[in-house]
Amino acid sequence: MKYTYIIFIIFSFFDKGQAQSNHILWYNQPAEFFEESLVLGNGKMGATVFGGINSDKIYLNDITLWSGEPVDPYMNKYAYKNLPAIRDAFNKEDYKLAEELNKKIQGKNSESYAPLGTLLITHYNKGKATNYYRELDISKAISKVSYEVEGVKFTREYFVSAPDQIMIVKLTSSQKGALNFDVNFSSLLESNTVVKNNVLEMNGIAPMHENPGYVKNSETYLPAGYHPEIVPEKKEVIVKGTRFISLLKVKNIDGTVSFSNNTLELKNATDVVIYVSVATSFKGFDKDPSIDGIANSIAKKNLSKAFSISFDKLKKSHIADYQKFYNRVSLDLGNTKAPDLPTDERLLRYADGAEDKSLEILYFNYGRYLLISSSRTLGVPANLQGLWNPYLNPPWNSNYTMNINLEENYWLAENTNLSELHLPLLSFIKNLSVTGKVTAKTFYGVDKGWAAAHNSDIWAMSNPVGQFGKEDPMWACWPLAGAWLSTHIWEHYVFTQDKKYLEKEGYPLMKGAAEFCMNWLVTDKKGNLITAPSTSPENQYITPDGFVGATLYGGTADLAMIRECFDKTIKASKVLNIDADFRAQLERDLSRLHPYQIGQKGNLQEWYFDWEDKDPRHRHQSHLFGLFPGDHITPSKTPELALACKKALEIKGDETTGWSKGWRINLWARLWDGNRAYKMFRELLRYVDPDGKKTEKPRRGGGTYPNLFDAHPPFQIDGNFGGTAAVVEMLVQSNENEIRLLPALPDAWETGTIKGISARGGFELEMHWDKKRLSKLIISSKLGGKTTLIYGNQTKSILIKKGETQEILW
Missing domain, CATH: 1.50.10.10 (Glycosyltransferase)
Known part of the structure; x- marks a missing residue:
């Protein structure tokens, strides 16, 4: 019995090391390009994390920061x-x-979604970094970075909380007092940074102009067209445009904090938590954001409230809030023989035709992750880039293309x-x-x-x-x-x-x-x-x-x-x-x-x-x-x-842009051609090099960037969402009166289980299939109702009471 137990431990460890994750994106180097970064969001505030070693760059966005004012x-x-x-x-x-x-x-043309700014953390590590690891766990909406320098292990943890409306960056070192870094803000928009009461504060304003047309995305294009307006009743000049603010405060158990040249400096610390709060003066689609701005009060209130809460409690409430959405659905497509590789290498292997069912599940899960992270602000839906835009002049204004x-x-x-x-x-x-x-x-x-x-x-x-x-x-x-x-x-x-x-x-x-x-x-x-x-x-x-x-x-x-x-x-x-x-x-x-x-x-x-x-x-x-x-x-x-x-x-x-592939997969699924839909799904996951990367044989066209962003190209988030929707469309189709089960199941998904997906009529489904045959269906109804189930040539009419669950074997 003792030897059996040891063998079990060995094989369990081996399986764990070989199995690909269906909820973690990971890499063995920092991001160099936007399309390699890892994104976080709470539906209003977005963060794009590069995970650099000596210099860690984080782009910040607020989904309500746009150029312009209420339209005439x-x-x-x-x-x-x-x-x-x-x-x-x-x-x-x-x-x-x-x-x-x-x-x-x-x-007129539309206004543009604007980048709020960049948070830069500059570390003063001496020596070469080893054992670098960077991940995004989409089951918890948390990103992590770790590496070692001369025997000291440094770790970072990042998340953006919806319940507390705050971004958290936790930095730790394995050796006491080994953390030494500077923090500062910058923005492509008109802005200034000051220090007030031990808080780093950046204030700015979005431009008033619309773009003259769709032009190439640029990080260097400077805004023009600020229109000062005299408000007669106040007898003062109001510079028009949406205001924004970003606040940063640190909580440290040791070390010293100082400020110089609008930069926060931290020396000889072991464990530090950075709190970042952002807000804008947007008050509604029909309200002038230039007058009676509310950005400062909102950002300060959120920072003050969150700063009084411990890191562990903030993290716990963040995960609980996020998982109430994410954990509703799970997908399993059976065994995979894919080796354990970083996500970018995994995509390259898949693009060459290799099997990786867990990558397909990861992509499905990632689409749901992106929607949870970018769509929680009433009246402000996810735009062309969801929530994450580093460009002052983004592709197609990053607008709502309807x-x-x-x-x-x-x-x-x-x-x-x-x-x-x-x-x-x-x-x-x-x-x-x-x-x-x-x-x-x-x-x-x-x-x-x-x-x-x-x-x-x-x-x-x-x-x-x-x-x-x-x-x-x-x-x-x-x-x-x-x-x-x-x-x-x-x-x-x-x-x-x-x-x-x-x-x-x-x-x-x-x-x-x-x-x-x-x-x-x-x-x-x-x-x-x-x-x-x-x-x-x-x-x-x-x-x-x-x-x-x-x-x-x-x-x-x-x-x-x-x-x-x-x-x-x-x-x-x-x-x-x-x-x-x-x-x-x-x-x-x-x-x-x-x-x-x-x-x-x-x-x-x-x-x-x-x-x-x-x-x-x-x-x-x-x-x-x-x-x-x-x-x-x-x-x-x-x-x-x-x-x-x-x-x-x-x-x-089948050769087309990323979002178009997403649409065509759904169309082939509606034609009940699962294998053609799956062929295009695989092509949607075809590896595409970052836009700015120069290689001898660049991989371009519609597909997927190293961080799983959809490549139009450039990045457009709609292909991610269309691809995720298509997975469900291949497995279930419904209308007001009927639910069709496994209508476009591809041969590649011979065995599987999906739990928690929804069908029209107010139903929720769990399906199990093996050897391409449906074996079990578990169905429940939110309000009670009847429907007709269709599987192949078989039909079954059922009536379910509110809250009732029925298990049906096929």
């Missing part, structure tokens, strides 16, 4: 007067003229059981509806409902962009964001069954989006309802005479989104038993929409006519909206249209 929705009061001329050009089939006239229906990217950020919110984290988007939609009422009237001549376009920002800007006619209609002119976003409201209801939310908040917004669409539609020559003008987001057609353009009428994407908007609004009115007359009108208009067309190649047409795309492999696939994220095209209900969607995807191919 009346910026182009009479833009709608250009619509008759555009429609007249259509009647004459003069698409070139229509394209030029469409530029007259443009407004023709796919903002929505893709939230595809995982409901099905991975993170419904509360959907609320920042849903409350943002409410803000959009306010400015959107003016946009509907002034840009589109519609007096009912609300509209939103391609881009937005923290100020809920809803107008079409393009710098008042300077930019291309293929991306600037598109008014259907409201229709798309309204479907998120229905998703929230149908997953949660929160009828009170639907009645008080959701349905009025859905109705407003539908009202705009009803009044935006016009009748074509065949008597069908179409949109005019129309574009298909960021794509272009080629007419038979060779004209390349984007402006047309009756775009398939427009009508697909309107179908979903009408269908979901009809269902919502039935649930609430209200607006029968309005519902009847929606049903009539829905039946009159220009029908889908299948082209000569067997593909679903993107354009009103069967015209060629300028780029047949274009990254957008908006015309397939009805298949996903919509649900009115399915292989069972509309097999011909589903086959046409498949053909369209085959023409486009």
Whole structure:
């Protein structure tokens, strides 16, 4: 018995050393590039940790720090007067003229998400560092660094707490008094740093300008366009813009703290805890952040409160708060033979075709981690980079791009059981509806409902962009964001069954989006309802005479989104038993929409006519909206249209940007092709070199950076979220009446278990499968209800009471 025990210990140790983690990212060197860093966040404050040895750089963000001020929705009061001329050009089939006239229906561009600053910890270690290790444990939302210098072990621990609204950095050394370092702040924005009452304090202001256009991301671009404004009643000059503040204070058991040249110096310490508090003067999308700023009081209050709490208690409450979301779902895909490697090496190995099921689970878990960390501020959803932006001039302003990217950020919110984290988007939609009422009237001549376009920002800007006619209609002119976003409201209801939310908040917004669409539609020559003008987001057609353009009428994407908007609004009115007359009108208009067309190649047409795309492999696939994220095209209900969607995807191919791969995986899953979906999932995890890294044979294109960030490229967080959502879509698909189990299970996932995922109808599922066959289902209901379970050719109707759990064997 004694020898058996020893052998067991040996093999247990061996297994532990070989097994890859599905919740830890780790590396054996510091980050050199942003795309190698490890990110932390509490849904408002973000930290990007590089983990350097002598110099530890931490980028700081606050999700409410943006350029600009509340938008003037009346910026182009009479833009709608250009619509008759555009429609007249259509009647004459003069698409070139229509394209030029469409530029007259443009407004300002969005504002930019701004970087708050950088926290720099400079260590004075002598000697070469060895045994370096850096990790991010996404099961606890904690990052760690450790290394040794001349026999002394140094460790750091980082987390950003939601309950205490504070960032913590704990530094320790194995030898008494071995910690010697400086701490200071810097910012790319206009700022200054002072010392007050043993607190390092950086104050600053975000610029007032919008970017003149989408330009290359830069860390050196300097802001311009500060607009001082005299406030008459106060008889003083107010420099306009959002204020921000960052406070830092240290708690040390030994050593000495001093300040010089706006730098904190700590000498001969053993154990130090750094507390960092940030805040901005943002008070709401429609409130001037320049006046009566509240940043200082918020930051000081949070710092004072947190500083009175011990490190251990702060850490405990942080983990408990985070895990109430993270621990709801777990995924197991069976045994893996992948060796224990740092995450960057692991990605490279996987990109060469090797098996690593735990990496696939890690990527799935990481998507949920990123949403928990970036989406907890009402009215301020995760942006193009979630929460983490180091650039003063970020890619695409790091804004809310609403023709796919903002929505893709939230595809995982409901099905991975993170419904509360959907609320920042849903409350943002409410803000959009306010400015959107003016946009509907002034840009589109519609007096009912609300509209939103391609881009937005923290100020809920809803107008079409393009710098008042300077930019291309293929991306600037598109008014259907409201229709798309309204479907998120229905998703929230149908997953949660929160009828009170639907009645008080959701349905009025859905109705407003539908009202705009009803009044935006016009009748074509065949008597069908179409949109005019129309574009298909960021794509272009080629007419038979060779004209390349984007402006047309009756775009398939427009009508697909309107179908979903009408269908979901009809269902919502039935649930609430209200607006029968309005519902009847929606049903009539829905039946009159220009029908889908299948082209000569067997593909679903993107354009009103069967015209060629300028780029047949274009990254957008908006015309397939009805298949996903919509649900009115399915292989069972509309097999011909589903086959046409498949053909369209085959023409486009699989090589595309990161976020587009995320969308296409979901589309292939909805076509019940698990192996094609899995092929693209593997390609989504293809290793991509950091943007600034120079190598002889750089790895570029859509995929995944060393820190698991999605590579558009550059970094866009939507691919992470779309990829995580797609994993669930491969395992379960549902609607209001049925739940389809393992509809797109790939051969590679022969054995597995998933627990805690959500299905429409208010259900929560646990599934076990082996040899690609479902063996056990455990299902519970939040409020009680009935549904039909579908697995292969088998169907089972079940009724579950509130709080009841049923176990079903297959």
